Amino acid sequence: MTDKKLHELFKEELKVINIGLESFAENLKGEGFDAVQVDWRPPAGGDEKMAKLLDEVESEKIDDANKKAVEKIQKSDPVLIGVGVAGKDLPGMEGKMILHASPPNTWDNMSGPMQGAAIGACIYEGWAADEEEAVKLIESGEVTFDAAHHHNAVGPMTGIVSPSMPVWIVENKTYGNKAYCTLNEGLGKVLRFGANGSDVIEKLKWMEKILGPALGDALAKSDGINLKNITAQALHMGDEVHNRNKAATSLFMREIIPYLLQTDYSNEDLKEIIEFMGGNEHFYLNLSMPASKATMDAADGIEYSTVITAMARNGVDFGIRISGLEGEWFTAPAEKVDGLYFPGYSEEDACRDLGDSTISETAAVGGFAMAAAPAIVGFVGGTVDDSIKFTKDMYEITLDENQNFTIPTLSFRGTPTGIDLRKIIETGILPTINTGIAHKEPGIGQIGAGLVDPPVACFKKALRAFAQKYNDKI
Amino acid sequence: MAKKVFVKEGTYYDSVTLMSVAKDVKSLDGITEAVVVMGTDANKGILKEANLLLPEAEAANANDLVIVVDGEEDVLDEAIETTKTLMAEKKNAGGGKAEEKPSTLRGAIEAQPDSNLVIISVPGQFAAREARKALNNGLHVMLFSDNVPVEDEIALKELAVEKDLLLMGPDCGTAIVNQAPLAFANVVSKGPVGIVAASGTGAQAVSSLVDRQGVGLSQVIGTGGRDLKSKVKGIEMIKDLKALAQDDDTEVIVLVSKPPAKEAAEKIMEEVKKIKKPIVVNFLGGDPSVVEGTDAIWANTLEDGAFKAVGIIKGEDVAAGGMSQSEIEEIVKEETSNMNSKQKYLRGLYTGGTLCSEALIQLTNEYGDMYSNIPISEGYGLKEDLKSIENTVIDLGEDDFTQGKPHPMIEPYMRSERLLEEAKDEEVGVILIDVVIGYGSHMDPAGEVAEAIKEAKATVADRGGYLSVIASVCGTDKDPQNLDMQEEKLRKAGAKVLPTNVQAVRVASQILSGIN
Numbered sequence: 001m002t003d004k005k006l007h008e009l010f011k012e013e014l015k016v017i018n019i020g021l022e023s024f025a026e027n028l029k030g031e032g033f034d035a036v037q038v039d040w041r042p043p044a045g046g047d048e049k050m051a052k053l054l055d056e057v058e059s060e061k062i063d064d065a066n067k068k069a070v071e072k073i074q075k076s077d078p079v080l081i082g083v084g085v086a087g088k089d090l091p092g093m094e095g096k097m098i099l100h101a102s103p104p105n106t107w108d109n110m111s112g113p114m115q116g117a118a119i120g121a122c123i124y125e126g127w128a129a130d131e132e133e134a135v136k137l138i139e140s141g142e143v144t145f146d147a148a149h150h151h152n153a154v155g156p157m158t159g160i161v162s163p164s165m166p167v168w169i170v171e172n173k174t175y176g177n178k179a180y181c182t183l184n185e186g187l188g189k190v191l192r193f194g195a196n197g198s199d200v201i202e203k204l205k206w207m208e209k210i211l212g213p214a215l216g217d218a219l220a221k222s223d224g225i226n227l228k229n230i231t232a233q234a235l236h237m238g239d240e241v242h243n244r245n246k247a248a249t250s251l252f253m254r255e256i257i258p259y260l261l262q263t264d265y266s267n268e269d270l271k272e273i274i275e276f277m278g279g280n281e282h283f284y285l286n287l288s289m290p291a292s293k294a295t296m297d298a299a300d301g302i303e304y305s306t307v308i309t310a311m312a313r314n315g316v317d318f319g320i321r322i323s324g325l326e327g328e329w330f331t332a333p334a335e336k337v338d339g340l341y342f343p344g345y346s347e348e349d350a351c352r353d354l355g356d357s358t359i360s361e362t363a364a365v366g367g368f369a370m371a372a373a374p375a376i377v378g379f380v381g382g383t384v385d386d387s388i389k390f391t392k393d394m395y396e397i398t399l400d401e402n403q404n405f406t407i408p409t410l411s412f413r414g415t416p417t418g419i420d421l422r423k424i425i426e427t428g429i430l431p432t433i434n435t436g437i438a439h440k441e442p443g444i445g446q447i448g449a450g451l452v453d454p455p456v457a458c459f460k461k462a463l464r465a466f467a468q469k470y471n472d473k474i
Numbered sequence: 475m476a477k478k479v480f481v482k483e484g485t486y487y488d489s490v491t492l493m494s495v496a497k498d499v500k501s502l503d504g505i506t507e508a509v510v511v512m513g514t515d516a517n518k519g520i521l522k523e524a525n526l527l528l529p530e531a532e533a534a535n536a537n538d539l540v541i542v543v544d545g546e547e548d549v550l551d552e553a554i555e556t557t558k559t560l561m562a563e564k565k566n567a568g569g570g571k572a573e574e575k576p577s578t579l580r581g582a583i584e585a586q587p588d589s590n591l592v593i594i595s596v597p598g599q600f601a602a603r604e605a606r607k608a609l610n611n612g613l614h615v616m617l618f619s620d621n622v623p624v625e626d627e628i629a630l631k632e633l634a635v636e637k638d639l640l641l642m643g644p645d646c647g648t649a650i651v652n653q654a655p656l657a658f659a660n661v662v663s664k665g666p667v668g669i670v671a672a673s674g675t676g677a678q679a680v681s682s683l684v685d686r687q688g689v690g691l692s693q694v695i696g697t698g699g700r701d702l703k704s705k706v707k708g709i710e711m712i713k714d715l716k717a718l719a720q721d722d723d724t725e726v727i728v729l730v731s732k733p734p735a736k737e738a739a740e741k742i743m744e745e746v747k748k749i750k751k752p753i754v755v756n757f758l759g760g761d762p763s764v765v766e767g768t769d770a771i772w773a774n775t776l777e778d779g780a781f782k783a784v785g786i787i788k789g790e791d792v793a794a795g796g797m798s799q800s801e802i803e804e805i806v807k808e809e810t811s812n813m814n815s816k817q818k819y820l821r822g823l824y825t826g827g828t829l830c831s832e833a834l835i836q837l838t839n840e841y842g843d844m845y846s847n848i849p850i851s852e853g854y855g856l857k858e859d860l861k862s863i864e865n866t867v868i869d870l871g872e873d874d875f876t877q878g879k880p881h882p883m884i885e886p887y888m889r890s891e892r893l894l895e896e897a898k899d900e901e902v903g904v905i906l907i908d909v910v911i912g913y914g915s916h917m918d919p920a921g922e923v924a925e926a927i928k929e930a931k932a933t934v935a936d937r938g939g940y941l942s943v944i945a946s947v948c949g950t951d952k953d954p955q956n957l958d959m960q961e962e963k964l965r966k967a968g969a970k971v972l973p974t975n976v977q978a979v980r981v982a983s984q985i986l987s988g989i990n
Binding site: 004005006007009010012013014015016017018019020021023024025027028030031033034036037038039040041042043048051054055340341342343344346378393395396423426427429448 | 507526575589612
């Protein structure tokens, strides 16, 4: 804080910030003074009650807690240490349990693709021979569902994880916590979009029998693969590691292949594995996601912190978690994605926003790093300048700049890091999320991609809950 | 329904561009499906599934662009043409840089890290939050917004005292800090006179008159109109006085306000006593005895305040009027000679609030009670319809005239309408007006009122009378509207233009005496 005296202002060069009538700034510029115009919006979209709540959640305690949360995000060091099996390695995963993209949901309320993927998982596990049997089994209550986030896991799109599936194990070396994610199946007809035909199940079986174990063996020969480094490099190569993973996948392959070649797998198998990874531009997505999850879990559960530690969508609802409100979800109906559709499809065919992959944005990549990935901004019909604007806007709702993830076009400025719930309500600026679009019917798969706004209601709910919890203690 | 295909060989576009173009084409009237893809085998598969794989498309290869449209036959050719145009546009897009504006104070500070002052003019219910954030970031504040609760004003001003920062306002319309005209302000030269004002047009009038006497201004600081009321007790004026006392470039300080509440006046005069620099006190319409027991110099009017400050700097008395009594009498004679016997009343139509107060006070002293929407004589308030009664002086910038309309300094057409309305009253002989220029004001207020003056004069002449219009312009020759040019426009319209509001009032008052 300045300890300058008022009259010292009179010796300075006047530099003005203008909030409101734009002509005041224009006039000053006309007279040769510097003036920055603020594109002001009423706090909380003009909701005076929310604006009042915002005043209540201003304190040093909160600022300090948020600093702590951001420090944890910055210092986290997610490293890929192995491949496990969901039923064995995921904490709390027992019996006939199927995990899905968060927030928590019930069978009756699930979106089409998620139901399709759940049915596929029952068939894949051998719990049911066909769709009819699977539905019967699920409706009997024998299969339990839970949100992947509740088991330190994340999954793209439907996010379905069943006990036999191989999972990446990512360890946050700084804080010791682990995060898990299934291996990416590739594009086309895949379980994560709700497809459950025999070819889908067959591929899952190959992943379980060959791909997972082989990669696990390869990793066992390494000291682990540092995912933070790969993401940082990929951002300099045009990825934002949510919707574009081309560079990161290539970088990952460069790391893993030498170890793969040291395993006992046949040339045939290795060829298939390498082709599979190389043919799947999103192979790294399922690594960037658990890396983000491991990072954000470290920042979760800090009393008084308003940092958002997770955002996720299950195709029906959008949910967020707040560091200072550990374990709670704040939800509102998910929106449809504003994007471009593959030939033959339109918004009518789209499932509502879906998947845990928005963990990327909470961890300062994905939509927040859009300026690093101008190649994908066209999904919203935008320009390179738009991609820079998307990232720059996010500095308005975050607390810090990332020390590891930097953006060349912004003169290597760090990506916007640590979303502050209060700033979202304050500015009305919602997190920029870019995402794939799933068909609303199970089994059809991805039909486009684009940008989506989270519903503002879940942020308002969270702020109300925060103010209530900490009311007299702030 | 029909389908049409167009293939352009050897043209590559990325899939995102193609999808974006397809989306636009699909939205055209009469088109049910549009596919724009490179002719790869995978894409041909998609076309086949969509039943759009026409023979030309089938023959295309991965380096060929394929456009297929499906819809009403007569629009297909046009759709293909539109597609080609869109492709060309997309290729050229993205050259210009979109202007970036930060959305928050924080963003603005990042964009301009050495910022030192924030002007806030957002709606009142949100203004205090922004002001508090600015103060907490060590930034001086000019709070232009009105409708800020007085409790917030006090809290903000106390915070500003603690941090030794300016908190000008709320409802502060005028300031000049380091020669920068803020909001409604005139362009003045740098010089030794510092002003602390609780009224916007008061500050404009004094600063302009000082500048026009060839003496410049160091700072013009606004406090907001409520600062000297009993609740706020002059928190801001006291702090600003101290700051100007410590400022080496300020040699004389002028205080401008309507009469302060007793509690405020006492505190301010206590502070005045401690300051060695000459201080001119212009509490317009107030009690001169307030300066008793101090070295401060009382000024009756805005003009008097400006001239006394200039006199101190120049070491000589500045002629208070600028126009001799005989010159005034000549004007009075000229203006009254063609009036008819029915004409006996004055109508003052002001856009500047403090100039209106100044006129009311002086007219009441020199002639008699005036009706007004801001009356100073008891029983002389206007009725609800705001119609003029006998001698009336109105402030068109008051809330009762500006509900849902811009302030007349920004948009003076309201005054022109009123002027024409007054001219229909055959008992009206003289119209008294102000014209306020400078930043914030209308770009040609004299030109705007000049048309109405001509028309009003013609209306009165048609019925065998003469309408006298007496005017003064508040501003400087450096203002964007230019003082001389504005005065010239008024003169050309037939108005008598006096150098100051006080002198205009004097002429008007003597015209009134002459015709009654």
